[in-house]
């Protein structure tokens with residue numbers, strides 16, 4: 001695996017389908033996002049149990065600011081509640097939490113909450129949970145380009161892009177049936193195995209994660225090279 005940070009694989013998940021999950025039940029979209037937050041804990045625990053090193057969850061893209069003001073406010077409230085209510089359980093579970101993305105546009109007090117959550121879980125080593133919030137893969141690359149110099153190599157540039165050396169994504173999962181990257185971890189997904197799942201995010205569970213990991217184990221990853229048998233021939 002190409003992660004230079006945690007020993008296990010790096011998984012990225014695009015948690016899509018909260019709105020449709022709610023609409024299908026005759027509920028307002030916000031109830032779908034609430035159910036989406038509830039779906040996170042079992043998947044994180046299953047990932048830690050399965051030896052995943054890093055899990056990056058896409059919770060709010062920089063383009064999500066285009067959504068109606070009330071939905072944006074609801075998502076901000078959910079992040080606040082998540083940081084207030086989940087961090088202690090994550091710390092006890094040996095899970096380190098960090099946020100990737102911009103912090104300067106978040107509501108007042110959020111950056112301090114994020115810093116506290118990161119500090120309180122900083123020494124945990126069982127799993128690194130990264131929450132991508134006000135995140136844009138293109139902006140991450142652009143920022144890294146602005147901070148680097150012409151002599152930079154791929155590895156050093158990749159560290160600038162990820163911000164924390166989390167390394168390449170091994171498996172990218174997207175729920176909700178759509179098949180696109182939506183500006184998520186563009187540099188880090190150069191050789192990611194892709195898995196698109198029709199299930200809406202609130203219905204995605206530990207079993208789905210285990211099935212994805214079993215599928216990953218069957219993929220023949222060549223990183224642009226040839227299968228071992230062809231090289232020997």
Ligand code: FPP
Pocket residue numbers: 015016017018019020021033034036037058059060064075078079080082131176201
């Ligand atoms: C996509 O559903 C989901 C999001 C906008 C992000 C996922 C958000 C959560 C799981 C809740 C927030 C998480 C934290 C940690 C605070 P959608 O609204 O695009 O669904 P749709 O495609 O069915 O409309």
